[in-house]
Amino acid sequence: MKNFSLNLISEQSLGIGGDGFPLHLHRRPMFKPKPLHFSLLNFYPKLPFSNPISLMAQTRTIHSDPPQNEASNEDDLLCSNQQQDQEEQSSSALDETPSPIGSPGKYLSGESRVERAWAYWTKIGRPKLIVAPMVDNSELPFRMLCRKYGATAAYTPMLNSRIFTDSEKYRNEEFTTCKEDRPLFVQFCANDPDVLLEAARRVEPYCDYVDINLGCPQRVAKRGYYGAFLMDNLPLVKSLVEKLALNLNVPVSCKIRVFPNLQDTLKYAKMLEDAGCSLLAVHGRTRDMKDGKKFRADWNAIKAVKNALRIPVLANGNIRHMDDVQNCLEETGADGVLSAESLLENPALFAGFRTADWVADNEKENIDGKLDQVDLLVEYLKLCERYPVPWRMIRSHVYTMLRDWFRIQPHVREDLNAQSRLTFEFLYNLVDRLRELGVRVPLYQKDTFSARSSDEGVAI
Numbered sequence: 001m002k003n004f005s006l007n008l009i010s011e012q013s014l015g016i017g018g019d020g021f022p023l024h025l026h027r028r029p030m031f032k033p034k035p036l037h038f039s040l041l042n043f044y045p046k047l048p049f050s051n052p053i054s055l056m057a058q059t060r061t062i063h064s065d066p067p068q069n070e071a072s073n074e075d076d077l078l079c080s081n082q083q084q085d086q087e088e089q090s091s092s093a094l095d096e097t098p099s100p101i102g103s104p105g106k107y108l109s110g111e112s113r114v115e116r117a118w119a120y121w122t123k124i125g126r127p128k129l130i131v132a133p134m135v136d137n138s139e140l141p142f143r144m145l146c147r148k149y150g151a152t153a154a155y156t157p158m159l160n161s162r163i164f165t166d167s168e169k170y171r172n173e174e175f176t177t178c179k180e181d182r183p184l185f186v187q188f189c190a191n192d193p194d195v196l197l198e199a200a201r202r203v204e205p206y207c208d209y210v211d212i213n214l215g216c217p218q219r220v221a222k223r224g225y226y227g228a229f230l231m232d233n234l235p236l237v238k239s240l241v242e243k244l245a246l247n248l249n250v251p252v253s254c255k256i257r258v259f260p261n262l263q264d265t266l267k268y269a270k271m272l273e274d275a276g277c278s279l280l281a282v283h284g285r286t287r288d289m290k291d292g293k294k295f296r297a298d299w300n301a302i303k304a305v306k307n308a309l310r311i312p313v314l315a316n317g318n319i320r321h322m323d324d325v326q327n328c329l330e331e332t333g334a335d336g337v338l339s340a341e342s343l344l345e346n347p348a349l350f351a352g353f354r355t356a357d358w359v360a361d362n363e364k365e366n367i368d369g370k371l372d373q374v375d376l377l378v379e380y381l382k383l384c385e386r387y388p389v390p391w392r393m394i395r396s397h398v399y400t401m402l403r404d405w406f407r408i409q410p411h412v413r414e415d416l417n418a419q420s421r422l423t424f425e426f427l428y429n430l431v432d433r434l435r436e437l438g439v440r441v442p443l444y445q446k447d448t449f450s451a452r453s454s455d456e457g458v459a460i
Helices: 023-027 091-096 110-123 140-148 161-166 168-174 193-206 219-224 227-232 234-247 262-275 299-308 322-332 341-345 360-365 373-386 391-401 403-408 410-418 424-436 448-455
Strands: 003-005 129-131 153-155 176-178 184-189 209-214 252-257 279-283 313-316 336-339 366-372 442-446
Touching (some): 129 140, 227 234, 234 252, 234 262, 299 322, 341 391, 366 373, 410 424
Parallel strands (some): 313 336
C-alpha cells in the first residue's frame, strides 16, 4: 500500500496563529472577492500519485489540550526519516478512481442532476458512518484507523483553496491519500469561484467528492471571509457551487451550519441544491454555537432539510456512540452521519465501542470490549510509520486518546509535555509505562444478549 501526495509551486514554511489556526490563513487571507469573472481555466491533466516528501503545513488542533509553551519546530518535522523517491509514481493508481457518472452538470437538467447525485451515491456504497473534516486531525493515518473500525467514508482536513492553488509546498504537505482511502471527500474553503475551481481540478482525480466548507465558525474564517461567514452572502455561495458543478467530473458537496430561523435554513439548502450541490452535510448548530458540549445540535432542523431536498443529506452533531448514530438516522431520516470530536477520543466509535462516559447509566448492558485507547494509539502510531505525518499531529492525537489515562497518571503526561522532540521509541515506551503502572481505561461494547434478555423480561 502506498500513500500519495500532489506535487504541483513553493512558499516559506508556515506557522501557527494566536487562535490556533494555520498562520498561513492569516498571512494569506481570502479577502472579499472582486466581481466574478466567468472565464474558464485550462483543464489540468490528471496527475499521477507520488509519495509524500515533506511535512504538512503548521497548524494546531483545537480538539486537544497540550500546553501551549511546549510547541517546538521539532513537531513540524515528519515522523519518518525515510527518504521518499519522488520519481516513484503509480500511473495505474488513476485507474482506481471511480469513473464519473454522466457529464459535468452543465449538460444536465435539474431532475437529471438529482438522479445523477443518487446514482453516484449508490455507486460508492451509500456510506453512512463518516469521519468529519477536522483541522490537523483527519489526516491520512487517522482516517485509515477510523476506516479499520467501521468508518465507511472520510473527509480531509479543510484546505485553503487559494494557498492550495498557489503553493506546491502546501499541496504536497496538506493532501495525502492512498488507494484504500476511499470514499474520500476533499474539502476546500473559498470565496473566489475561479480559484476554487483551479484547486478542485487538482484533486478531482483522487477523490469522490469535492466539498465546499460553508460551516467553519471560527475567527480565522471571519477574517478570511469563508466558511459559515459566507452565509451573509448567498449569491457568492451560489456562484461557488455553480462553478464546480458546471466544470468538474466529480460531484460537488457542501457542509453547512443552520440559520437561527428554520425557513432561512431551508431556503439556503434549496439554493445549494438548485446550484448543483449533489450532497449536503448539515451541522445542526448555528454559526454562533461554537461549543459542541454546551449547545446540542438541532436534529429537527436536519430532518426538515432532509425532507425539503431531493439529494442525499448527511447529519452532523451529537454523535458520541452508536446509539446516537441509530437515533440520529431514525429521527432525521439522514442518509449518513458525521462524527468529529468523539472520534478523536475514540476512533473505534463506529465499530460499536464507547468510552466510560457513555455507559454510567447503562452499565448492565455494556461490557469490556477488550480494546482500549492505548491499543488504538499503538495502531495509529504504526499507521504513522507507514504514512508519515508531522509530529505535531501525532502529539495532538496522543493527548486526546490518552486524556483519561493521563488523569490517572499525570506524571506520565508531564514527561510527554517535557519531550520537545518526539520519537516512536519514546511513544512506545510511554505506552509500556502506562501498562506497567497498571493503568487501563477500557472501551465498552453493548452486551446484546443481556440487552435483548432484559427487553424480554428474562432474568440474567
